[in-house]
Amino acid sequence: xxxxHTETAAVVAEPAAAPDTRDGAxxxxxxxxxxxxxxxxxxxxxxxxxxxxRTRWQQDWAATLFDHGFAGPSxxxxxxxxxxxLDEQIVYYQELxxxxxxxxxxxxxxxxxxxxxxxxxxxxxxxxxxPMLRADEVWAQGFSEPEAGSDLPALRTTAxxxxxxxxxxxxxxxxxxxDVADWLFALVRTGTxxxxxxxxxxxxxDLTTSGITVRPIRDLxxxxxxxxxxxxxxRVPVDNRIGEQDGGWGVARASLGHERATRALSQAALFRxxxxxxxxxxxxxxxxxxxxxxxxxxxxxIRVRIMQLTAQRTIDQIxxxxxxxxxxxxxxxxxxxxxxxxxxxxxxxxxxxxxxxDADSGAVQGGRWVRNYLRSRAATIGTGTAEIQRNTIAxxxxxxxxxxxxxx
Numbered sequence: 501x502x503x504x505h506t507e508t509a510a511v512v513a514e515p516a517a518a519p520d521t522r523d524g525a526x527x528x529x530x531x532x533x534x535x536x537x538x539x540x541x542x543x544x545x546x547x548x549x550x551x552x553x554r555t556r557w558q559q560d561w562a563a564t565l566f567d568h569g570f571a572g573p574s575x576x577x578x579x580x581x582x583x584x585x586l587d588e589q590i591v592y593y594q595e596l597x598x599x600x601x602x603x604x605x606x607x608x609x610x611x612x613x614x615x616x617x618x619x620x621x622x623x624x625x626x627x628x629x630x631p632m633l634r635a636d637e638v639w640a641q642g643f644s645e646p647e648a649g650s651d652l653p654a655l656r657t658t659a660x661x662x663x664x665x666x667x668x669x670x671x672x673x674x675x676x677x678x679d680v681a682d683w684l685f686a687l688v689r690t691g692t693x694x695x696x697x698x699x700x701x702x703x704x705x706d707l708t709t710s711g712i713t714v715r716p717i718r719d720l721x722x723x724x725x726x727x728x729x730x731x732x733x734x735r736v737p738v739d740n741r742i743g744e745q746d747g748g749w750g751v752a753r754a755s756l757g758h759e760r761a762t763r764a765l766s767q768a769a770l771f772r773x774x775x776x777x778x779x780x781x782x783x784x785x786x787x788x789x790x791x792x793x794x795x796x797x798x799x800x801x802i803r804v805r806i807m808q809l810t811a812q813r814t815i816d817q818i819x820x821x822x823x824x825x826x827x828x829x830x831x832x833x834x835x836x837x838x839x840x841x842x843x844x845x846x847x848x849x850x851x852x853x854x855x856x857x858d859a860d861s862g863a864v865q866g867g868r869w870v871r872n873y874l875r876s877r878a879a880t881i882g883t884g885t886a887e888i889q890r891n892t893i894a895x896x897x898x899x900x901x902x903x904x905x906x907x908x
Contacts, residue, residue: 534591534592538601543601552680558602558635559605559638566635579617579633597766598773606640608638609632611641612641613633616629619742619751639681639684642686642687644673644674653696656670658670666701666741671731672729673726675727676727679714679727682706682708683704683706684729685702687749688701702742705734709734709735710735768811771842781865787849787850796849800845807838810834839879842876847870847873
């Protein structure tokens with residue numbers, strides 16, 4: 501799959517100089533500069549219906565950010581990033597949320613990019629990072645399987661070494677946007693099934709390779725945001741392995757930590773915007789005339805502010821230690837529960853019209869809130885279930901034993 505705005509995916513334009521905010525330049529000056537850019541270059545409203553058109557719209561916007569030096573807020577400048585400090589990163593996500601611009605297509609910059617930066621070879625960084633950040637190549641994740649979701653070390657997709665390539669066979673599922681992606685970062689089994697996490701390898705897989713079949717999965721909201729992927733004797737060059745053979749589990753844990761850290765700030769800003777819009781809508785509809793409703797709204801306002809503080813804590817941990825740490829699971833768990841709580845409250849306070857979809861007469865804001873409510877059911881499942889996050893918090897943050905045997 502070739503992007504419409506580049507001649508070859510491996511060759512990209514040099515980004516414009518990123519704004520320098522680390523040497524005493526005021527945060528307010530950066531905010532003004534970014535806001536002016538977003539106003540001048542805003543991509544307009546999303547195309548309706550056609551997923552391919554929406555993806556191209558997202559790609560074009562990612563390329564605009566890159567070419568003007570506003571891509572990758574935490575990425576090094578040599579790969580097209582802004583290399584912003586913590587305060588500027590917070591401003592960055594706030595302003596992008598306020599401007600209602602599209603997110604990056606796929607999840608390469610939030611997961612695969614930091615992983616390649618940390619564990620990749622110089623050749624891999626040179627080959628993959630700039631096309632990924634500019635969205636000349638769109639990435640999807642291949643971790644979960646039908647029998648290995650929460651228990652990821654049980655994965656069964658195999659990779660057999662054959663000369664200078666791995667031969668991959670198996671199935672992945674719940675891969676977001678894999679049907680519009682060019683590349684997949686995946687976990688495969690190179691050890692025995694009994695080796696569990698000690699026999700897992702991290703591969704980068706070209707989705708145009710012979711033997712790969714991608715099938716979209718229709719969800720509760722009527723969309724097809726997830727896919728299942730089948731591998732039938734797919735050859736993947738050894739040069740596309742990240743880290744050592746059988747060392748992929750440690751790489752994957754770092755990948756998920758970076759995703760939660762990156763998402764923490766962006767999600768905090770997006771939920772702040774969504775919450776503010778919901779409160780305004782409730783006021784306009786007279787739904788806050790009831791004292792109980794106002795109390796519930798006030799309580800949720802506190803939760804939204806806590807999410808912002810939790811996100812700042814996670815990023816500060818990365819700034820001090822270089823890694824998000826196990827506490828990133830706290831942020832991930834909190835965000836997933838907040839997402840569900842926000843749309844549950846919206847459905848309750850907006851009244852019966854809130855359950856109508858856009859095809860129905862009288863739907864509130866085109867059915868926006870009910871669609872998001874349906875999608876939010878997956879919030880406590882994706883990128884590690886709520887139960888897994890609680891186990892991680894218990895064991896790695898609180899120091900509780902893995903197995904508790906009550907005494908008599």
